[in-house]
Amino acid sequence: MASIGLLTRLLGNAGDVSEAPRPDPVVRDAALLDSYSRTVVSVVEAVSRSVVHIHVNGERGGRAARGTGSGVIVSPDGLILTNNHVVEGAREIEIAHAGDRSFRARILGRDPDTDLAVLRAETSDTLPAARLGNSKAVMPGQIAIAIGNPLGFQSTVTAGIVSAVGRTLMGQSGRLIGDVIQTDAALNPGNSGGPLVSSAAEVIGINTATIMGAQGICFSVASNTALHVLQQVLKHGRVRRGRIGIAGEQILLTQRMRHQAGVDQKSAVRIATVLEHSPAARAGLVSGDVIIALDAETVTGVDDITRLLDERRIGRQIAICVVRNTTVVGSSSSRKSVRKPNDLIRQIIQPFVKRDAKLSNSGANGIFY
Known part of the structure; x- marks a missing residue:
């Protein structure tokens, strides 16, 4: 009987234990949506004052043309x-800013290879500038907010996510634009x-293209690329770049490749195409080679x-490290500044030599750039 009494007390005690209340899924989802909304609203409040509506009068194909687009102010002066295709052929550029303000702008430099252009607003006013973020830190799945003037509707906001990073996109010049962000x-x-x-x-990209007939597939040129173009235009009035004749794309490195190369980086650039008779071809690079370093600097x-x-x-010889079939291979290449994508470098390139299966100075470079 004592045992039965003890069992009864134990069962009674167990029954007295109450479960912790579970959160209501509806309430939880509502809280998440409210947080998302507050995030989007705060971003729009911070950045929309830096977004401008661009009106262009110019000439295309020998005929007068007018067009509109968007842009973003990136410095108070x-x-x-903006995009190169927005202002290409422009004779006059007028900027419409928040609060019914407007002023003229002039082109400081254009880069058809990345479909980017840099303008200077002709005003003495101090303007609200947006911050350029580090696009290398952008991850698929994170919130992406686009602000612009679609179809003439000023200050329109759309939101989605980053669908992918490291995409390539064919530019106006026929050159592949690398490190493009895909968003919905x-x-x-x-x-x-x-x-x-x-x-x-923070601005992580400059919106540039959509795929006609497809829904939710849109592209932005990464902010790191935009910053490079901006710095080059301010310094030279154009973008100076060398070309060795390759096209490539970002890929994730497998654990085996990282082990063979002796590196910790999680991504690199795989060569998709090597132009015939180009410095890259003469240096022995082939499609499928994976570039992991250039002049001893990591390439991700x-x-x-x-x-x-x-x-x-x-004009200098440079060194690149590539992985080929899990073997590290090196080559050397020289390059010069070129203005057009098809101006290939005509220099004698030293043949590549195989290295030990560890990171070492080796070389080439490129991307149809």
Whole structure:
């Protein structure tokens, strides 16, 4: 009987234990949506004052043409980033700013290879500038907010997510634009040149294109690429870059490739195409080679190659490290500054030599750039 009494007390005690209340899924989802809304609203409040509506009068194909687009102010003294195709052929550019303000602007430099252009607002006013973020830190799945003037509707906001990073996109010049951000934030004609913004209210891309007939597939040129173009235009009036004749794309490195190369980086650039008779071809690079370093600097994406192929290395021999079939291979290449994508370098290139299966100075560079 004592045992039965003890069992009864134990069962009674167990029954007295109450479960912790579970959160109501509806309430939880509502809280998440409210947080999302507050984030988007705060970003729009912070950045929309820096977005401008661009009106262009010019000439295309020998005929008078008018067009509109968007842009984003990136410095208080009136530097504006937009798309090259928005202002190409422009004779007059008028900027419409928040609060019914308007002023003229002039082109400081254009870069058809990345479909970017830099304008200078002709005003003495101090303008609200947006912050350029680090696009290398952008991750698929994060919030992406597009602000622009689609179809003439000023200050239109659309929101979505970053669908992918490291995409390549064919530019107007026929050159592949690397390190492009794909988003499902809706873009329409007139959005071109406007900013793609993160939840931290930083510009992570310049909206440039959509795929006609497809829904939710839109593209932005990464902010790191835009910053490089901006710096080059301010310094030279154009973008100076070397070309060795390759096209490539960002890929994730497998654990095996990282082990074979002796590196910790999680991504690199895989060569998709090597132009015939180009310096890259003469150096022995082939399609499928994976670039992991250039002049001993780590390459994790196309933007790294773009940054490293600047005027500092023009005319110099450079070194690159590539992985080929899990074996590290090196080659050497020289390059010069060129203005057009088809101006290939005509220099004798030293043949590549195989290295030990570890990171070492080796070389080439490129991306049809």
